Amino acid sequence: MAESKAFPRRRGFYVKMKLSHHKNGRAQEKSFFIRYYKWILWVSLSIYFFTSYYISHSHSHKSHGTAAPMTKTHVSRALVESSNGELKEMRVFVYDLPPKYNVEWLSNERCSNHLFASEVAIHRALLNSDYRTFDPLEADFFFVPVYVSCNFSTINGFPAIGHARSLIASAIALISSHYPFWNRTNGSDHVFVASHDFASCFHTMEDVAIADGIPLFLKNSIILQTFGVNYKHPCQDVEHIVIPPYISPDSVHDTLKKSPVTGRRDIFAFFRGKMEVNPKNVSGRFYSKKVRTMIWRKFITDRRFYLQRHRFAGYQSEIVRSIFCLCPLGWAPWSPRLVESIALGCVPVIIADGIRLPFPSAVNWPEISITVAEKDIGKLGTILEHVAASNLTTIQKNLWDPRNRRALLFHNQVQEGDATWQVLRALSEKLDRSYRRSRISEQ
Template sequence: MSLDIKRPISNKTKKKTGFIVNMQQLNHNNRGGNNLFIVFFRHYYRWILWFFLSLYFFTSYFAGDQSTTITTTSLISNHKTSLSLPSHALIESSAIVKPAHTSISSGMKIYVYDLPARFNADWVMSSDRCASHLFAAEVAIHRALLSDSNVRTLDPEEADFFFVPVYVSCNFSTANGFPSLSHARSLISSAVDFISESYPFWNRTRGSDHVFVASHDFGACFHAMEDMAIEAGIPEFMKKSIILQTFGVNYKHPCQEAEHVVIPPYIPPESVQRATNKAPANRRRDIWAFFRGKMEVNPKNISGRYYSKGVRTAILKKYGGRRRFHLNRHRFAGYREEILRSVFCLCPLGWAPWSPRLVESAVLGCVPIVIADGIQLPFSETVRWPEISLTVAEKDVRNLRKILEHVTATNLSTIQRNLREPAFKRALLYNVPMTEGDATWHILDALSRKLDRSYRRSRVLSQ
């Protein structure tokens, strides 16, 4: 039996259209049955056609609904220009990704060790700067945890993590006014000796559920010079613990060879508020590209290396004196007001990849221009940095003007709009007491994803 599907010849009198199915069989005695089928089809083809069309649209609707994808965003680097643009600023969508779970803690509890004053309180008493300088995250996190009755527990037996509050960034005895880290290893080692002798919790896990803060240039390597930090490495007794550190890179590095969370440097929220209050309501951003800070004219430092890998020197030589670039090597107490006047704020690496300018510029609405190859930015799992900053490769710094002009002509207004989101600003600032969505809140959120290190929970699961 053969099956032919043919479109019928049009009938001018009845003007009916449709498909006629002709069944050609070798046995001609069955033509009567064929005629009955044709008569049936001619009378009811409209109903048959309506049924199949309805079925088609019904299934198409649900198939399309399930395969709907999220609206795509465009990268600046996708624009065809004569430059290879290293920027990663996105065109649209929110800069904050809400965590998947509704409660950041998931019932998580943290026990804060009550250490002798020589490990923390004495340092604050000896210097007003201890709680307010760029390394002061160690103080702010400690205070925020003490003020949080939901996460903090006074019973160490129900704790998932143990916070060790040692302030190692407050030794301002140096001639240049920067804190010395020469005592950091011995101070933390002494604190570990104290808790391991006074409590049973360190010894049972060798510190894997214990949390430290290392808010210095190269984190728990405790040195401001990278080569010496690498040579010293992370102290052995800390390698099993969780380190909250400002240092982070997306490649293998000896100073992050421990479980860690990359956190923002400390900027006093009140200083941000003061700068904002001083600015006029109808302020204009009349500075196009801004940087104030250490820039070496002769870039060789005492170790024979180049400060900032020569990046800041290249910026100064190329753009110093240019009308659209406001570059200054000297300190100025009101430089946050300058940030409020600026469109782009340059954030080149210094001794380490990260810089407090990253936070200052972002929370004051100036687009951060990150110039530090391989840097890992704070809370990168929840804060979509590419939508509120630009990344420029160190080798492309001499093309900086053209890169910024391209951004100005394309999606600058969108980046600035993303920067104005209150949730983003909250994520980079530490508050006491902690507020939902602030820097300490995001740290707790990151720790809640490491609950597999909780001794208490592992015991519950094994029972």
């Protein structure tokens, strides 16, 4: 900066002396040019020094984080970085329970592969994880691996979870009698999985689930559950994390090997699954609040819609050919179709009023999905046509970001950004429940 200041000053002195040596008949004209030149020089130097100061000053402020208020993007990034820092230091102790609480249930082959299998996948991933500690004194959280959705009824397709409450109560009695960790916090730093329809209430029918409520022995614990709504509901009146249903990552990988997500899509709107002609179940309840029945009746003859009521083992090959995949509620708001659609590049059309979706900090749901109110089912065709004609390309581009697929799929080993990693990150935001951390802060 000193050299820059010296250079124009010497230059200005040189010009002045050089011009003042020539005094002839054109002195008045030269005097004008001298004034003009000095004015130009003064303006140039002023601009130069002002610009240098501004750039330097602005850079200094930015480097110290005080230049301007942080934008939403900067705040979000800062929170993620802070959360990831906590995650690296977090440790989970996994109880080694007798086989009757978990491994014995795997005699049913479907147990580790059906839509409720997140309870198995999370357990397996934690066992092989760097976040696991074998020293419970180092643990921030304690994972209790009790499989309650593995017992799958072959008669009606519902998970038979009538045993759930007694099985979990038995596991708690066991760990509280052999370890001091449950009793010292009354279970507030203990984690369970409830991957069935109404989760913490441990029943698959909503009215019964609400009537039964959350077991008192779990009221203080953390529940990983697929059920989540954005309004007050008795079955989420507990500390919980909303997780996605389980879809086999191997099946997704095999499908994508045959048909990439950016491939040709010749099906406009797709749905395959339970669509009752008469929605009233034998239990006397209306399945899917009649939504699926209304879709069937309204659009079965519409050539834009590919609707199938019967199961087909290779149905993922249909999803990867589809532009829009309908994801209406079943008995509960969530559906495995949400995960399958995103994993296979089909825009999910969410039809489930009040649903709360998993991992919103990792998956930007509004940018990759369409939400249709249950009352607007009759307008579904018009709504999808409008999206196809306006912002479909943008939605698909956002949807095909592989980070979305990664965040919703569980693997046998924790992969950064995958579903179990997202669970751990969510737990790292609840470290105020860690007994170990509270003891450290008191010292």
